[in-house]
Amino acid sequence: MTLPPIALPDEASLPFFKGLAHGHLSVQLCGRCGTAQLGNPECSDCGSTALDWRPASGRGTIHSFTRIHIAYHQAFADLVPYWTGLIELEEGPRLFGRLLCDAGVRPRTDGPVEVVIEQLGDEVFVPNFRCLADHRQGEP
Amino acid sequence: MPAAAINASIAGLGKAGITREATPPARELARLAVLDALADAGLTRQALDGLLICRTSAATDKDLGLDLQRTLGLRDLALLEIVLCEGASAIAAIQQAALAVSAGLATTVACVFADAPLVPGKRTSESFGRIKSPSGIDGLRYSAGLFGGAAIYALAARRYLDHYGANEEALSSVAVAARQWAMLNPDAIFRQPLTRDQYFAARYIAEPLRLFDCAIPVNGGIAAIVTSRERAADLRQPPAHILSMAQGHPGTPDARGFERELSTGGRIAAPALLARAGISVGEVDQLQLYDAFSISTLLSLEQYGICGPGEAMHFVADGGIAPGGRIPVNTGGGHLSGYYLQGMTPVAEAVIQARGAGGDRQCGKARTILVTNEGGRFDYHAALLLGQAEHWS
The missing domain is CATH 3.40.47.10 (Thiolase/Chalcone synthase)
Incomplete structure (x- = not known):
């Protein structure tokens, strides 16, 4: 299996990627102003360096989504067309992740999702998100 | 302090390529575009004392770099830079040229962009799915399948x-x-x-x-010549101030x-x-x-x-x-x-x-x-x- 290009952890995001390997999604919380964020060396809001990683709930909503129809990369050749999007975690920060949809469920802007951590390689873990059945889903 | 006045016009416009067919590489398209812009303005290359180069964010010095100066045979430049601001690079370069001309740091500056993404036998999506630096949280875009x-x-x-x-x-x-x-x-x-x-x-x-x-997507290059309003008025084309x-x-x-x-x-x-x-x-x-x-x-x-x-x-x-x-x-x-x-x-x-x-x-x-x-x-x-x-x- 061909691996997609994998995000290289930098110093500020390393705990996030280590968390994935341990099976959980995490967010940074600012000890001064409480802003939740991802992978910042200092708080994006107040500049404090008192940031602590905490487990996230793993729940969120779809900020936006798309279905990709072109295999830009070999790793996605068998998946095309596939859903993917920008997820807003319950705690506030947004991140990119593939969207996994059971039969009869389609992504919807602001629709609910939950994280599914996928292991792609020996030490490679990525966050995908399962679209949850949603009473607001109108179309099949 | 009042805002400094901008005294600059676009006095020349040149192009090269702009085609879906195979072309020479970006640096050659850039050279041709600058020469075309000079001819358009009625200038020779000796009139240039500034060169600002823009390229795609995926390009490297090998594709289009500062050595465009030597390729063009430009001597004794007062201004030479690669301007990198992703899709905003062309205007960022023209702005920099306009500031330099207004401040007297240079008199006549060529701003050029060129790219040659279309290569025979290569799919366009390969050129435009290029990966920048997949580091940190933003790097998740690629494992999420968001290319290009x-x-x-x-x-x-x-x-x-x-x-x-x-x-x-x-x-x-x-x-x-x-x-x-x-x-x-x-x-x-x-x-x-x-x-x-x-x-x-x-x-x-x-x-x-x-x-x-x-x-x-096309292969091509475009160059704009920026100079003062007074110089522009004496050149071949109606200036765009x-x-x-x-x-x-x-x-x-x-x-x-x-x-x-x-x-x-x-x-x-x-x-x-x-x-x-x-x-x-x-x-x-x-x-x-x-x-x-x-x-x-x-x-x-x-x-x-x-x-x-x-x-x-x-x-x-x-x-x-x-x-x-x-x-x-x-x-x-x-x-x-x-x-x-x-x-x-x-x-x-x-x-x-x-x-x-x-x-x-x-x-x-x-x-x-x-x-x-x-x-x-x-x-x-x-x-x-x-x-x-x-x-x-």
């Missing part, structure tokens, strides 16, 4: 349509209008008619963006409470740009907008106050930005139907219009022209107001 600009702008388009309750008709209006303008432009790549049905019948690239929502310039870089967090996809750097640049020229947006005669994807045109119309938030879908309906519409927009066909040479596409069309050299697509009013550039995920924005010399002397 189309995927990122598709997210913006989806967010826009759902946020304002619009549908894909709004995107189609932009694409169809661009084609109507392109049909009047002999230099445009896509010149056959595009109906709404044909638009919707075309394949999706990244939903909701279809084929004709996306820029047409740089009336005003601005940038805007929002740095919007990816987090709840922010709409990174709906609020571009144009929001920051627009008021500064207009105030510096001392005009209102109603006095702008035409818009040459960075439209690598159809959604960008809708956003720019709103960011510049041509219409209110969420109103662009109505503004573009019924031919609002097509020939004969409310205001001329992307009169050469833009990136969508003209050609995609990043920030230089709208710059070139604005200069052509300001000269009155637009042929069948020349607009009756071209006194004051807004030109925009956009890069990143709406992260980087640069804009110019260009003025027709006879109106703004």
Whole structure:
């Protein structure tokens, strides 16, 4: 299996990627102003360096989504067309992740999702998100 | 302290390639474009004392670098740089040239962009799915399968349509209008008619963006010669005066409470740009907008106050930005139907219009022209107001 290009952890995001390997999604919380964020060396809001990683709930909503129809990369050749999007975690920060949809469920802007951590390689873990059945889903 | 006056005009415009066929590499296209721009202005290369180079964010020194100076045989330059601001690089370079000329650091500066993404035997998506640096949290975009600009702008388009309750008709209006303008432009790549049905019948690239929502890649180069108004007045072409310039870089967090996809750097640049020229947006005669994807045109119309938030879908309906519409927009066909040479596409069309050299697509009013550039995920924005010399002397 061909691996997609994998995000290289930098110093500020390393705990996030280590968390994935341990099976959980995490967010940074600012000890001064409480802003939740991802992978910042200092708080994006107040500049404090008192940031602590905490487990996230793993729940969120779809900020936006798309279905990709072109295999830009070999790793996605068998998946095309596939859903993917920008997820807003319950705690506030947004991140990119593939969207996994059971039969009869389609992504919807602001629709609910939950994280599914996928292991792609020996030490490679990525966050995908399962679209949850949603009473607001109108179309099949 | 009062703002320093800008004394600069675009006095020469040159092009090379602009084709879907195989061409020499980018550095050669850049060389040819600079020579063409010099000839257009009636200058020799000895007149140049500045060279500003723009390239795509994926290009390296091997593709197009500072050694373009030697390739062009330029001696004793007073200004030489590579200007990197993603899609906003072309205008950023012209702004830098204008500042240098106004401050007396250089007299005559060539700004050039070139790219040659189309290689025989290689799929276009390989060139435009290029990977930047997949580091940190943003690097997740690649493992999420979001390659190239189309995927990122598709997210913006989806967010826009759902946020304002619009549908894909709004995107189609932009694409169809661009084609109507392109049909009047002999230099445009896509010149056959595009109906709404044909638009919707075309394949999706990244939903909701279809084929004709996306820029047409070409191999080519464009160069602009920037010099003072006084020098420009003595040259071969009617100058396009740089009336005003601005940038805007929002740095919007990816987090709840922010709409990174709906609020571009144009929001920051627009008021500064207009105030510096001392005009209102109603006095702008035409818009040459960075439209690598159809959604960008809708956003720019709103960011510049041509219409209110969420109103662009109505503004573009019924031919609002097509020939004969409310205001001329992307009169050469833009990136969508003209050609995609990043920030230089709208710059070139604005200069052509300001000269009155637009042929069948020349607009009756071209006194004051807004030109925009956009890069990143709406992260980087640069804009110019260009003025027709006879109106703004």
